[in-house]
Amino acid sequence: MPVLEVEDLAVSFRQYSTGLRQTELKVIHGLHLSIEPGEITAVFGASGSGKSLLAHAVLGILPGNATVTGEIRFDGVPLTRERQETLRGREIALVPQSVNYLDPLMRVGKQVEASVCGASRSFRLNSVLEVFKRYKLGPDTAGKFPFQLSGGMARRVLVSTATLSGARLIIADEPTPGLDAEALAEALRLFKQLAQEGCAVMLISHDIEAALQIADKVAVFYAGTTVEVAAAGDFSGDGSRLRHPYTRALWNALPQNKFAPIPGVQPHPNAMPPGCLFAPRCSLATGECAAARPAVREIRGGKVSCLHVT
Ligand SMILES: Nc1ncnc2c1ncn2[C@@H]1O[C@H](COP(=O)(O)OP(=O)(O)OP(=O)(O)O)[C@@H](O)[C@H]1O
Numbered sequence: 001m002p003v004l005e006v007e008d009l010a011v012s013f014r015q016y017s018t019g020l021r022q023t024e025l026k027v028i029h030g031l032h033l034s035i036e037p038g039e040i041t042a043v044f045g046a047s048g049s050g051k052s053l054l055a056h057a058v059l060g061i062l063p064g065n066a067t068v069t070g071e072i073r074f075d076g077v078p079l080t081r082e083r084q085e086t087l088r089g090r091e092i093a094l095v096p097q098s099v100n101y102l103d104p105l106m107r108v109g110k111q112v113e114a115s116v117c118g119a120s121r122s123f124r125l126n127s128v129l130e131v132f133k134r135y136k137l138g139p140d141t142a143g144k145f146p147f148q149l150s151g152g153m154a155r156r157v158l159v160s161t162a163t164l165s166g167a168r169l170i171i172a173d174e175p176t177p178g179l180d181a182e183a184l185a186e187a188l189r190l191f192k193q194l195a196q197e198g199c200a201v202m203l204i205s206h207d208i209e210a211a212l213q214i215a216d217k218v219a220v221f222y223a224g225t226t227v228e229v230a231a232a233g234d235f236s237g238d239g240s241r242l243r244h245p246y247t248r249a250l251w252n253a254l255p256q257n258k259f260a261p262i263p264g265v266q267p268h269p270n271a272m273p274p275g276c277l278f279a280p281r282c283s284l285a286t287g288e289c290a291a292a293r294p295a296v297r298e299i300r301g302g303k304v305s306c307l308h309v310t
Pocket residue numbers: 013025027045046047048049050051052053054063097269
């Protein structure tokens with residue numbers, strides 16, 4: 001059974017415009033994804049496609065003006081607000097996108113130690129030092145305050161926290177920028193190891209090449225919608241095994257492939273096209289695409305929302 005299932009998730013934000021008029025800005029709709037124990041699911045998508053909001057919706061840390069609909073299940077049971085509070089930091093851990101999530105007034109050793117469950121103080125301290133060593137963080141790191149760390153070090157501290165939490169679902173939001181090649185390889189190895197130990201990992205990343213080294217499955221987001229779920233192995237060669245035109249375009253845009261940019265821009269939440277959200281940029285688009293949002297279909301072992309895929 002999947003550890004995490006997200007079905008038809010929608011998130012909107014209540015906003016006030018002139019004259020105290022309330023409007024709803026819908027930023028996520030039709031998002032779906034699932035992660036099995038021991039599986040790494042990578043999430044790809046341009047900036048603003050809803051990757052972090054998905055992470056925050058699962059953790060229950062969206063701002064107060066957000067409305068969430070659809071279903072999120074953990075271990076097959078709907079994630080209610082109460083369950084999110086109980087599971088957060090224990091069964092579900094976040095490696096946040098920004099190092100600003102570290103408490104600026106607390107020494108990093110203490111912050112990381114707080115994520116080790118139970119056991120004695122000396123056991124916890126030892127675990128922290130051990131994991132710091134694995135991440136090439138010197139023993140003096142524990143006594144430092146966040147502002148005394150470089151960006152790369154702060155990131156490694158955040159990954160240490162999730163590693164030590166013993167969580168069964170780890171959501172890593174862009175965990176690798178600022179890491180040098182060696183630290184990147186080490187971070188990827190550690191995520192892989194966590195998965196091998198049975199952990200479900202959601203790896204949000206702009207570094208498609210790096211993420212594909214360890215991912216089993218990939219969910220591709222576009223303008224707040226899941227357009228495709230594919231096996232990581234489908235991202236190879238000329239990309240012909242990929243299903244959605246956006247996924248193929250994303251693959252072809254990589255420097256090692258065709259380095260071909262995708263013309264146009266992702267639509268803004270307050271100006272969503274009717275029908276398929278990718279249609280305005282899609283070379284396959286027909287009149288039918290503009291008429292209604294394409295349904296999710298199962299094709300060649302993956303999932304895709306596009307009328308033209310066979
Ligand atoms: N509190 C908020 N109020 C209104 N809109 C928001 C809020 N938070 C996020 N958004 C909008 O929701 C969309 C998705 O944001 P999100 O942070 O999930 O993107 P992302 O895929 O993580 O991008 P990035 O790769 O840059 O981290 C964006 O259009 C963003 O502007």
